[in-house]
Amino acid sequence: GAVVSQHPSRVICKSGTSVKIECRSLDFQATTMFWYRQFPKKSLMLMATSNEGSKATYEQGVEKDKFLINHASLTLSTLTVTSAHPEDSSFYICSAGAYRGRDRNEQFFGPGTRLTVL
Amino acid sequence: GENVEQHPSTLSVQEGDSAVIKCTYSDSASNYFPWYKQELGKGPQLIIDIRSNVGEKKDQRIAVTLNKTAKHFSLHITETQPEDSAVYFCAAREGYSSASKIIFGSGTRLSIRP
Numbered sequence: 001g002a003v004v005s006q007h008p009s010r011v012i013c014k015s016g017t018s019v020k021i022e023c024r025s026l027d028f029q030a031t032t033m034f035w036y037r038q039f040p041k042k043s044l045m046l047m048a049t050s051n052e053g054s055k056a057t058y059e060q061g062v063e064k065d066k067f068l069i070n071h072a073s074l075t076l077s078t079l080t081v082t083s084a085h086p087e088d089s090s091f092y093i094c095s096a097g098a099y100r101g102r103d104r105n106e107q108f109f110g111p112g113t114r115l116t117v118l
Numbered sequence: 119g120e121n122v123e124q125h126p127s128t129l130s131v132q133e134g135d136s137a138v139i140k141c142t143y144s145d146s147a148s149n150y151f152p153w154y155k156q157e158l159g160k161g162p163q164l165i166i167d168i169r170s171n172v173g174e175k176k177d178q179r180i181a182v183t184l185n186k187t188a189k190h191f192s193l194h195i196t197e198t199q200p201e202d203s204a205v206y207f208c209a210a211r212e213g214y215s216s217a218s219k220i221i222f223g224s225g226t227r228l229s230i231r232p
Contacts, residue, residue, distance in 0.1 A: 097216025
């Protein structure tokens, strides 16, 4: 249980286009999902916290108009990279919070989406 | 905000030997410390975690220790195997809720020499 999927797994786009990445919790509901960005050989940097039915909370330095987040249901959050540029090329990873029982509140991570902007 | 530091950045050990990765955190309010393993091109996978009311936790070949006073926590892998080769991240979270954000360390690239 507690599987998180992402779609697409890889995407290549032209500069100036927008790209949408989906994050789904397959067998549980998640009121909170998180979006991370990871550069090669670097750590995961939290971009924003996505709350179902409300606006996302962005970390300092992350442009909310550049990275649009929508959490329309308890199993789906989307990240849209608007007007993508080569510097937006990265590995984007989502996670979903799940209550697993007494004293077990975990985050489960998706497999990631590699975005390449030409 | 929370800051997590992790050492070493790379670690190479002989198969069968032990590997130790150390982390420190800055926010005394953090009370949950997960460890993740990330293989190339994949998302992180939780391998073990520890809460602040526990000093040590073990799961087969993996153990984690926590010194809350010193704000240190460590991952110990014994009897290392080739499949242990990966990047390992420590992390810290403030709060027991799964809605609380997790802050990651910089990662340790572990290589197991055959």
